[in-house]
Amino acid sequence: MNFEYTDKVKGLIQQVQDFMDRYIYPVEQELNAYYTIPENFWTVHPKIEELKELAKSAGLWNLFLPKEYGELSPGLSNLEYAPLAELMGRCKWASEIFNCSAPDTGNMEVLAKYGNAQQQKQWLEPLMNGTIRSAFLMTEPDVASSDATNIETSIRAEGDEYVINGRKWWSSGAMHPNCKVAIVMGKTDANAQRHIQQSMILVPMDTPGLKIVRPLNVFGSYDAPEGHAEILLENVRVPKSNILLGEGRGFEIAQGRLGPGRIHHCMRLIGAAQRSLELMCQRVASRQAFGRTIKDFSSIRQDIARSRCEIEQARLLTLSAADKMDRHGNKVAKDLISMIKIVAPQMAQTVVDRAIQAHGGMGVCSDTPLPGFFAYARIIRIADGPDEVHMYQLGRNTVKAMM
Ligand SMILES: Cc1cc2nc3c(=O)[nH]c(=O)nc-3n(C[C@H](O)[C@H](O)[C@H](O)COP(=O)(O)OP(=O)(O)OC[C@H]3O[C@@H](n4cnc5c(N)ncnc54)[C@H](O)[C@@H]3O)c2cc1C
Known part of the structure; x- marks a missing residue:
């Protein structure tokens, strides 16, 4: 397995990273605060549509879809999309700006794969355009x-x-x-x-x-x-x-829909965990307690070291699953998809929890993205198949394979 990115992907990583730095992080707090006010809940902040237009015109649009659709999707493989989704996962709402957010992504995949021409015209086109x-x-x-x-x-x-x-x-x-x-x-x-x-x-x-x-x-x-x-x-x-x-084809479609959807959540959660670790490091390097900088306490260093190991383990497992999906199809990759769905949300929950702890009281406040990341990781341990269901199936398949 070679996970060295091509020049095309390296270019896209740089573009998404620059976009996040220039346009997303500067307004992250403003938008988060806007959506804590009940009157704003079911409205679209004008900044969102503005940023979507910018991303679209930069070609950073529908990056999740492995099928080329002219200017609307570059048709990246899962392996190529993984580092881009990871970057988007660093802000709770960033993936929408690139038209890469659930549940639209899964629904677009269903329409692209199973919809007829009329269904695609009526629903896939506006979804891919980001107008609905x-x-x-x-x-x-x-x-x-x-x-x-x-x-x-x-x-x-x-x-x-x-x-x-x-x-x-x-x-x-x-x-x-x-x-x-x-x-x-x-x-x-x-x-x-x-x-x-x-x-x-x-x-x-x-x-x-x-x-x-x-x-x-x-x-x-x-x-x-x-x-x-x-x-x-x-x-x-x-x-x-x-x-x-x-x-009678619903179950078949559900199976086809959930494979990519699951791995996309895992990619984003790796980004959320990575950013949490970075925030944790910055915080503990800047505060003193009991005569020391917090970063110098052994328990804090262990939490940081463990988090770094666990993020990298999950990242490599995700890339391995993405690579298998690309080369052999979602069905053959099903065990790896289960593995990453078991590992990544739990990993992210643990890493975010450590980051919250290291921030003290500030860690549970939405002045940081940490509570949102924690909730996201916790949810994904249930949504798209609870942990136990994946373990139940993976255990069954493993025994079968070892017989
Ligand atoms: C925030 C959020 C967003 C969601 N978005 C969507 C969405 O857009 N569309 C949608 O259709 N659904 C969505 N879901 C629903 C989600 O997919 C379901 O909650 C999930 O599939 C579990 O179904 P359930 O809630 O009925 O739990 P149940 O099926 O009742 O399961 C409850 C628990 O039983 C245990 N369990 C079940 N099977 C086994 C087993 N084989 N072995 C051991 N233990 C087991 C697990 O602990 C499981 O969590 C979302 C859920 C959340 C929380």
Whole structure:
């Protein structure tokens, strides 16, 4: 394995880094503070659209998509995208500026891979242009949704339409004022074999019967302006042409969607951990306690050393998974994707926790990006498959491979 970047990638790394230094970090606190005020929650700060235009015109746009789309996506491999996503992960909201944020990235991949020409024209094009946002509605409050076969929302055929009924929650992005479409997972045939009961269907957010019940909070924060919604679907009618790929193909699409989505979160979390470590080093080098600079206490040095080792271990594992995805496909790389999904969020949570501790009281205050990073790492230990589910599957596959 050779993880030396090509000149093209080195150039992009420099460009993204310069963009972060010049445009993102200087307004990071201002935007974070703006979204702590409830009246601002579901609005778009003008700076966001301004920065998106700048990133787009610099060609730093849709970098996540491994497929070339003219000027809208350079078609980078996962390995090429990894260091760029890591840089974006250094600020909680930076990936949106480059049109590289979840859940839009996963939804765009689904539309690019499984959408037909009409679906791509209607939804993929505006998503790739960054003029609309989207949501992905799989999880339900009433069933253990880490097992996707449990999903109960019904998608019933009636004439030329499908009628959808169910309740969803943790629908990230659904509170955003520009969220115009949702990909909804539900059952078209509850009597079919377990893995072909589900389908995925496109539902415009303004379809009658789709009701936002409430925004959910994460440790008290509403993650505005995207938010996470609880949504009721009551006799929601959409044309039959809105189905993706065909009835019974939902599970297959979910598997295809989650591989890249998972590794992107891991790449960003490595960036969040790296920045936390840098902030920790700067803080402990600048404060005195008990007659010493804090950096000189042995326990602090151990925390720094351990963090550096753990970040580099996770980074290399991520690159290894990305490389396997590129060369052999997501299916063959599934064990490595599970490994990194188990390792990176836990690593980031631990490293951010050490950085918080070393900052003292300031560490838990949103004057630093640390509380946001901590919440992000903690969430990803549950979202896109809880740790235990990945371990359950990886353990099973490992035993099978060793027999
Ligand atoms: C902030 C946030 C954003 C999210 N965004 C989205 C989104 O945009 N769209 C969407 O559809 N969903 C989203 N989710 C939902 C997320 O994917 C689910 O919460 C996750 O899949 C777990 O499902 P569940 O909450 O129903 O937990 P359950 O399925 O009830 O599982 C609860 C716990 O049971 C344990 N468990 C489950 N299976 C096993 C096993 N095999 N072995 C051992 N223990 C096990 C684990 O500890 C697990 O955490 C989001 C969640 C959060 C917190």
